[in-house]
Amino acid sequence: MPVALWRSPAVAGPAALVERNLVIYRHTWYLLLAEVFEPVLYLVSMGLGIGALVGHVPGLGDPSVGYVDFVAPALLATAAMNGAMNETTFNIYGKLRMLRTYDSILATPLTVRDVALGEVAWALLRGTAVTVVFGAAVAAFGLVHSLWALLILPGALLVAFAFAAAGLAVVTYIRSWQDFQLVQLVMLPMFLFATTFYPLGVYPRPVQIGVECLPLYQSIELIRQPSLGVVDAGVGWAALYLLLLGCASLALALRRLERMLLP
Amino acid sequence: MADVLIEARGLRKVHAPRGAAAPTEAVAGIDFRVTAGEAFGFLGPNGAGKSTTMRMVAAVSPPSSGRLEILGMDPATHGPQIRARLGSVPQDDTLDTELTVRENLLVYGRYFGLPRAVIRERAARLLEFARLADKADEQVEALSGGMRRRLTIARSLVNDPEILLLDEPTTGLDPQARHLLWERLFRLKQQGVTLLLTTHYMDEAEQLCDRIVVMDHGRIVAEGSPRGLIEAHCTREVLELRFPPDRQQQAAEKIADTAKGVDARVEVLPDRLLVYADDGEDALTAVHRTGVEPLTALVRRAGLEDVFLTLTGRTLVD
Missing domain, CATH: 3.40.50.300 (P-loop containing nucleotide triphosphate hydrolases)
Incomplete structure (x- = not known):
């Protein structure tokens, strides 16, 4: 049965695209290390450096939670986000506008849907790979506390899916490389303020509501709770939020790509 | 079929x-x-x-x-x-x-x-x-x-x-x-x-x-x-004539008059004249008789380019 599923056109189409990217990645696998390097740098500088000043995070209840324990899962969520979204924004923009990769692919039995699903699946794989390597680094720091940590990987997959799909929707609106500045204008503040480095409690309530709406905040909740071993209903809401974001983005991206690629 | x-x-x-x-x-x-x-x-x-x-x-x-x-x-x-x-x-x-x-x-x-x-x-x-x-x-x-x-x-x-x-x-x-x-x-x-x-x-x-x-x-x-x-849209042969730019217009008018008599058709392009005739050599002789002196004269078989020119009045590659 699994073989039959793999051969079915619904899976084989996107799989062929993933295979293409894998062939290229054989030459450029080291880029993955560069992507892991960034969160590791943050972990060392913020977690260990500032962590030494902060001690434990006030307002979290459990005084045994050190600052580095608090920051690591947020960095992991961010790594999954960036890994996936870099792929579907920068890389796909190049293939869409510069290399015109999809023009020749769509002359084959593959459809726009195959291309979109294939690219999202690939971004998901990449986001997951970054997460796993970074997760191993986090574990090496001794930052894994309970069995709840098993939820981190599926959580990271969901984060990667949501941002891969969102990136694919965003890239259809981008007209030039300059437009990526606008993307950065959203992504950087979100990274700084979505409770990556301090808990939600520091904000007044109206600001808290705004922050809770951010996809990165929900992603961090999804990873931080099981990572700290304190899990409540917020994890379920975060998962639902990201799933909906991913599906809605994918639907929008498909509609727009269809019009772009098959004029 | x-x-x-x-x-x-x-x-x-x-x-x-x-x-x-x-x-x-x-x-x-x-x-x-x-x-x-x-x-x-x-x-x-x-x-x-x-x-x-x-x-x-x-x-x-x-x-x-x-x-x-x-x-x-x-x-x-x-x-x-x-x-x-x-x-x-x-x-x-x-x-x-x-x-x-x-x-x-x-x-x-x-x-x-x-x-x-x-x-x-x-x-x-x-x-x-x-x-x-x-x-x-x-x-x-x-x-x-x-x-x-x-x-x-x-x-x-x-x-x-x-x-x-x-x-x-x-x-x-x-x-x-x-x-x-x-x-x-x-x-x-x-x-x-x-x-x-x-x-x-x-x-x-x-x-x-x-x-x-x-x-x-x-x-x-x-x-x-x-x-x-x-065959359907052209004559068998084409006579291509080139003139110095300032003399082409005048030559074209003279040749067009002659062409009417021998059942040939003349196309004026920016850089040359084309005379469509079933016998290119005959057409060239006729041109010479009018006293017009082209810089170069070439008789060739008609091609698809000529078909296109005949059908649309324009050249294919411009």
């Missing part, structure tokens, strides 16, 4: 630009049919609607209206099934520049769902066919224009297509590369592959095509074999 592989009836394509700009009709309702084993050409200048037609036949661009049937199927509902049996060589090389020459074939074959072993065997054969075997492991960027074109054609053959679509296959290539490509395409034709190609080179159409439609402003203005078109 041979199988009809492609049939178009009233095929139209309207491009609707963003904003308030008026929509443009790239293909304005055309009819044609292509039968198995044929080499069928669309001849016309840039902007005639050839490439748009090709994209519709390639099942990558939905028609705005009209009927289109490829291999007995409707591209609107059976796009993937149709594309599985086509080979497509677009106007601009769309090779995957992130892959090597061989990888381009291997990866492309996977898009058709072919097993890896089958693709590997075909890739080796196609690299020979395209005379690229010694370049197999190079990056695409290292290839010359002619090599890229041959690789694009090799890639389009990886699924053993029944129909090969070639959009301006030799535009931008040097003469040697063009002849090599023509020879390879001729081989494919002999193997029974149906060829559909667009060109604005009349020599290419004459070399490769059994049947041609001449397109202009999105419409088909004539149809037939290269020879048949020339």
